[in-house]
Amino acid sequence: MKQMTVSTTINGDVVEFLCEPDETLLDVLRNRLNLTGSKEGCGTGDCGACSVTLDGRLVCSCLVLGAEVNGREIGTIEGVADGDTLHPLQSKFLEHAALQCGICTPGILVAAKSLLERNPDPTETEVRYWLAGNLCRCTGYDKIIRAVLDTAAEMRGA
Structure with a gap:
């Protein structure tokens, strides 16, 4: 070819x-x-x-x-990061221990960032729906959802 x-x-x-x-x-x-x-x-x-x-x-x-x-x-x-400065999502993922093996993490972070750019104040249901296309076998999703919601609140200044 x-x-x-x-x-x-x-x-x-x-x-x-x-x-x-x-x-x-x-x-x-x-x-x-x-x-x-x-x-x-x-x-x-x-x-x-x-x-x-x-x-x-x-x-x-x-x-x-x-x-x-x-x-x-x-x-x-x-x-996603700004040079050596982590994006707030990355920081919150670390803070909430929302990652383990790391295979799914990049895709979830990109998806979560995409969500927050469209909707800076998502509900838990909206976060779960948006991330439904990202499978994780290690974390059980709760920590991921909490990290995204916490990031949204921080970015809004809440």
């Missing part, structure tokens, strides 16, 4: 790369661009471990072809 040249913006930086026409965005991020925060959990879009934003919309990067992101904007877990 002939490789394709793709130009996109990732976490605010313009990036150009070559990829195969059938290569997933997840594979491009991890194997070509060395952005290894997004994880492959299932490869079928069922677990959310590879969640990123594409033009502001939450997607599973295992279901998007690398060639599809030409001219588009991608947000990954690597872009």
Whole structure:
């Protein structure tokens, strides 16, 4: 197959790369661009471990072809923190011990950040609904939900 040249913006930086026409965005991020925060959990879009934003919309990067992101904007877990300063979500996840093995954590953080950008005052039900596409086998979700709600309250100044 002939490789394709793709130009996109990732976490605010313009990036150009070559990829195969059938290569997933997840594979491009991890194997070509060395952005290894997004994880492959299932490869079928069922677990959310590879969640990123594409033009502001939450997607599973295992279901998007690398060639599809030409001219588009991608947000990954690597872009959540501001340099060495953790995003409030990351701090609250640590404070609430809302992570264990770490496979699901990047996708959940990207999804939670996406939620809070759309709805800075979510209810517990809304958080649970929004994160329903992110599977975690270790934490039991309660700590994750509490961390997201606590972050929302802190960001609102409550």
